[in-house]
Amino acid sequence: MLDYKLLAALAAVVEQGGFERAANLLGLSQSAISQRIKLLEARLGAPVLVRASPPQATAAGQRLLNHVQQVRLLERDLRHDLPQIDSDAGRTRLRVALNADSLATWWAAAVAPWCERERVLLDQQLEDQDVGLRRMRSGEVAACLCAVEQPVAGARSMLLGExxxxxxxxxxxxxxxxxxxxxxxxxxxxxxxxxxxxxxxxxxxxxxxxxxxxxxxxxxxxxxxxxxxxxxxxxxxxxxxxxxxxxxxxxxxxxxxxxxxxxVPLYWHYWRTGGQLLEGLTAELARRAPALLAADVQG
Amino acid sequence: MLDYKLLAALAAVVEQGGFERAANLLGLSQSAISQRIKLLEARLGAPVLVRASPPQATAAGQRLLNHVQQVRLLERDLRHDLPQIDSDAGRTRLRVALNADSLATWWAAAVAPWCERERVLLDQQLEDQDVGLRRMRSGEVAACLCAVEQPVAGARSMLLGExxxxxxxxxxxxxxxxxxxxxxxxxxxxxxxxxxxxxxxxxxxxxxxxxxxxxxxxxxxxxxxxxxxxxxxxxxxxxxxxxxxxxxxxxxxxxxxxxxxxxVPLYWHYWRTGGQLLEGLTAELARRAPALLAADVQG
Missing domain, CATH: 3.40.190.10 (Periplasmic binding protein-like II)
Incomplete structure (x- = not known):
């Protein structure tokens, strides 16, 4: 199997936006994080990070991050079935891209009960509705809301309303x-x-x-x-x-x-292999979003 | 003097976020834009753009953009004194970085009358108040609102309130x-x-x-x-x-x-060489911002 310590270091650097914050999160020194990234790059024979501020994943790095997120979602299902596997059943992070106008209006009311029930923390990324699939395609997010119907490879899409x-x-x-x-x-x-x-x-x-x-x-x-x-x-x-x-x-x-x-139609795009968590959010949105989106007609 | 046709092509590509839009704006073909950028790079002996999507200015490119903005502001003053210099006295664009919470609250009411009076179009860029000086330093914006007092080289700062x-x-x-x-x-x-x-x-x-x-x-x-x-x-x-x-x-x-x-204090940072336009906006903010920022106390 892959060395997940190295992948976790990569994910922490990108998600936290820096080596120092990644080190704090993982309880490691900055040089330990740096060594893990270098080791990952040596094994891969290609850079995984552009050392900018904040550091950004290369195409190869993004493919790895995509994999890390899929594994995290599958681990969550495993923990549900085998809760004894670790005692620290903390909250799960889920990265989602959405358009600013959804975030500013109906989105919070649609997802709030689900976040609390499923103990999920959302990493919300803004994308214009016309280009939201960019982050989905690059594997940066597990799901996205956008105006385009056609799903990217490995994903499904569902119309929520307009x-x-x-x-x-x-x-x-x-x-x-x-x-x-x-x-x-x-x-x-x-x-x-x-x-x-x-x-x-x-x-x-x-x-x-x-x-x-x-x-x-x-x-x-x-x-x-x-x-x-x-x-x-x-x-x-x-x-x-x-x-x-x-x-x-x-x-x-x-x-x-x-x-x-x-x-402007709004489609929900989500990974097919996102496990029960993503399927649960999809079902919740199918139930709640249409009425919230239609509220402007009665308004 | 410098070849401002080349600099204008660079500014258009960065400000419009792409070669095609830059070509539309300037009424040129995409290959003409591309040739101008290449010529600029040949003269400079260094790349001015990272060919990403959207294209981004290199450090050298940013220094050139900084210069373009300063020249544009000085040209505005010239047009005021010599209005006959061109017949198309359109609106001036001004790039400003500010924190999202100011944009979401008091900012629009403070700048609206001035924008109308001076015929200015604002390019507003979001920056967290702790890091807003980044775009000021890189020359991407002519002014910025942030929580830091110390101005960057070539700029002044003024406390507006908190x-x-x-x-x-x-x-x-x-x-x-x-x-x-x-x-x-x-x-x-x-x-x-x-x-x-x-x-x-x-x-x-x-x-x-x-x-x-x-x-x-x-x-x-x-x-x-x-x-x-x-x-x-x-x-x-x-x-x-x-x-x-x-x-x-x-x-x-x-x-x-x-x-x-x-x-959280809010400081207004602005270029010293920004000309009368930037000085006018600075005076307007000094007049209007403190009362708008203090409105929460009476609220």
Whole structure:
């Protein structure tokens, strides 16, 4: 079998973001961690880490991390069946990638009872919904939420529902920039707010209006910051209806095209060999997510 | 003088996160962009980009980007004095690094009128307040908000105020895990929520309780997701008082140590050679930020 002491050192360095923290976690010296990584690289004949700050796994290292996570999930099932195997039945860590807007809205309510019941600690990683499968493919996470249906090799996907995005801005912003509707100004010159380089929702909205080309935008990589920027009148932007129910009702925000929305499907992707823990979370999400995602319709 | 066509190509690739988007922005072909980068590297005798996805600037590349941003800010001042120099007086882009909790709370209200007045588009980059100077030092951003006072070479810093962090959880979570106060359980075994590897607030709180060593935590790199996780009863965590005024008042969240808070100072760092635009933003923040940051006390 593989030498799991070496693999555990690699996982600790990547998950903790450094050699010193990995050493603290495992109760070892930094030089012991460093030796284990070097030994692993010598056996493999290839580097497993890029020595940057924080250290990052090479392609070979990521493949090993993928394996470590699969083994951890299988060990958890073993512990369930043979609880005497170790006395320190601590909490299990599970790495999941999800889009910021899910994390900012329905996700916590969906997973909270399950985390408590199954004694799971979540390592949540943000990924835009259009590119979330990147971390799944690289083996960094055991599951992910994204807008793409097609699963990566070794995984399955399941549709949970959709998030409806609305184009909104503050009433003062609309009065200033679109005094007589969206057609009354060159929308490319009215500042938008965009979450990050991978966020194409605003681009799609503008194309939907029949306008081509580049437009002015602020970058704001925070879901809550995004809504604050819109409320403060910095720009217009696309937000999940779920997230701005209260702001729309109170009149702090209003829709640029009332009644129009852009649906974005949400698929749950999970490893086939993730064991009972991942299957349990999948069943829990299938039960709870659709109602939480549909709450914006009643709102 | 330097060949700014080459530098503009480099800036576009890094800021847009790819060669194709850079080509679209500049109205060039991808191969033209690629040739400009190669020419720049040939002249410099060193690579300026790591060809990853997205492409990243090398140390030499970052030094060049730093220069590009300084020149852009100086050009803005020139345009103000000589408006006839170009007819397309579009909006200026300004890259700023800030901590997620500021972006999620007071920041938008502080900068909104200034952005509109000065026709500025913000590229906001998230950095934990303990490490925000990293991007300032590397020249990726022209200004940053962080908890450290000491400015980097070529920059100044100014204290804006402080954010008060409270240790909070849902009442049900407190009843379940701390039925008779914080002393009634091993706090290391009660799950916390931590923003990311650089977030030490929860570690400091635990050390403040006189407890040493590792503890159980979820990772949640989203300010709004963080509050949702606490509300859903997934864990306890440290949040700015500003962000949870309503939740504390309504009883959805409660303090683990009522009356106790951890202040985190916020310093504004900005380039000395940033020109009038950056000086104007600095003056605006000096005027508006202190009252916005102090709003949690009245809350």
């Amino acid at each position: 998030m409806r995005y609305l184009a909104v801005a503050s009433p003062a912003f609309v009065a200033r920039h679109f005094p007589s509707g969206l057609g009354s100004a060159d929308v490319r010159k009215v500042p938008a707010v965009v979450f990050g380089p991978d966020d194409q929702l605003q681009h799609r909205f503008i194309r939907q209006l029949g306008v081509e080309g580049d437009f002015d935008y602020h970058l704001c990589p925070s879901s809550e910051g995004f809504v604050r920027m819109l409320q403060a009148g910095v720009g217009w932007g696309m937000v999940p209806a779920l997230q701005v129910t209260a702001e729309l009702r109170s009149g702090q925000l209003c829709e640029l095209l009332p009644g129009w929305s852009q649906p | 954010m008060r962090y409270l240790a909070v959880a849902s009442p049900a979570f407190v009843a379940r895990h701390f039925p008779s106060g914080l002393g009634s359980a091993d706090v290391r075994k009660v799950p916390a929520v931590v923003f990311g590897p650089d977030d030490q607030l929860q570690h400091r709180f635990i050390r403040q309780l006189g407890v040493e060593g590792d503890f159980d935590y979820h990772l949640c790199p989203s300010s709004e997701g963080f509050v949702r996780m606490l509300q859903a009863g997934v864990g306890w965590g440290m949040v700015p008082a500003l962000q949870v005024t309503a939740e504390l008042r309504s009883g959805q969240l409660c303090e683990l140590l009522p009356g106790w808070s951890q202040p």
